[in-house]
Amino acid sequence: MGHRGPTGRGASFNPPNRFEEITVGPPPEDVAQYFDMPQAAGKIPTRFFVDRSHTVLSKNDSPDIWFTYSVNPYRGCEHGCIYCYARPSHEYLGFSSGLDFETNIMVKPDVAVLLERQFQSHSWKPQVVAVSGNTDCYQPVEQKLCLTRRCLEVFLAFRNPLTITTKNSLVQRDLDLLKELASLNLVHVSISVTTLNPDLARRLEPRTSSPLKRLATIEALARDGISVGVNVAPVIPGLTLSEMPAILREAAQRGVHSAGYQVLRLPYAVKDLMVDWLKREVPLQASKVIRQIRDLGDGYLSCSEFGQRLKGSGPIADAIHRLFDMSCAQYHLNERRRELSVDHFRRNVRCQLSMF
Numbered sequence: 001m002g003h004r005g006p007t008g009r010g011a012s013f014n015p016p017n018r019f020e021e022i023t024v025g026p027p028p029e030d031v032a033q034y035f036d037m038p039q040a041a042g043k044i045p046t047r048f049f050v051d052r053s054h055t056v057l058s059k060n061d062s063p064d065i066w067f068t069y070s071v072n073p074y075r076g077c078e079h080g081c082i083y084c085y086a087r088p089s090h091e092y093l094g095f096s097s098g099l100d101f102e103t104n105i106m107v108k109p110d111v112a113v114l115l116e117r118q119f120q121s122h123s124w125k126p127q128v129v130a131v132s133g134n135t136d137c138y139q140p141v142e143q144k145l146c147l148t149r150r151c152l153e154v155f156l157a158f159r160n161p162l163t164i165t166t167k168n169s170l171v172q173r174d175l176d177l178l179k180e181l182a183s184l185n186l187v188h189v190s191i192s193v194t195t196l197n198p199d200l201a202r203r204l205e206p207r208t209s210s211p212l213k214r215l216a217t218i219e220a221l222a223r224d225g226i227s228v229g230v231n232v233a234p235v236i237p238g239l240t241l242s243e244m245p246a247i248l249r250e251a252a253q254r255g256v257h258s259a260g261y262q263v264l265r266l267p268y269a270v271k272d273l274m275v276d277w278l279k280r281e282v283p284l285q286a287s288k289v290i291r292q293i294r295d296l297g298d299g300y301l302s303c304s305e306f307g308q309r310l311k312g313s314g315p316i317a318d319a320i321h322r323l324f325d326m327s328c329a330q331y332h333l334n335e336r337r338r339e340l341s342v343d344h345f346r347r348n349v350r351c352q353l354s355m356f
Helices: 087-093 099-103 111-120 147-158 169-183 198-204 211-223 241-253 270-281 283-296 315-330
Strands: 047-050 057-059 069-071 104-107 129-131 162-166 187-193 227-235 258-263
Touching: 087 099, 087 270, 099 104, 111 147, 129 147, 147 169, 162 169, 169 187, 169 211, 187 211, 187 241, 198 211, 211 227, 211 241, 227 241, 241 258, 241 315, 258 315, 270 283, 283 315
Parallel strands: 047 104, 069 129, 129 162, 162 187, 187 227, 227 258
Antiparallel strands: 057 069
């Protein structure tokens, strides 16, 4: 194994921001005083900044993304997953896709108030909203700020359906609200599992919940009648692909009825971060993995074409698809489709929310 990066972080450096010719300092509104920031040797502290967005529902127009609207209480993600396709979004803020993405986190303290305001608007047509369309809504700081929980209260008050995607077992904290939402067929939770190997997960996704905790979370949600699925993502050829059948089997044994997958995406500077990680953490496998990633993207490390960027193309992509379909058939996954309800939506309700 080669040189390790900073303790508890996925990235080992900050690649240049593609929009900036010079490095821009952090925003002035630093809210780090609300948090403990250890300064132990080898550790880089996380800093938190206020994001004063005026709206919180982001509209998606990508044809290969199923949802139209999403809400993200946080920008940047302390989970530090080295492969995260959302990393380049931090460059719009003047940060880097690398260490900045996982150590400089923007929080939206009034996200729930703004969500309520948008649901109150008569221009809003009830529809499924994706929570965590970009970064994980249950990343570690959520335990203190409860911004995602406050959003769930708004979804429940207005009876608007939502989906949640997360790698963090913290979602179990909100079982009370999720059960109420589930009773009205308003929520689906997708737990992402990349690998069942705890050591590999710790290095790929340093601050996420362990694979065992994610499986336990699936079991807890299913036991309480909450619609829950597993997302095998990202599938990394030459590194995690062989685990797909086992992940689907373990999830099915814990009550999952639906599953999906996405292949590895490496937009912009994420390519450099991933290649650095492979050479640093799995040097003996690095060349094979890089070669197979290129095979998925027509010779490139990243494919941005709609219809291909989530599933890849070529023989390896076809093999992944066949393996997924055969495993789902074996474990009786995706045998029925469940649509969330918009019939219960109501307006003119008050959530008794206050600003941060």
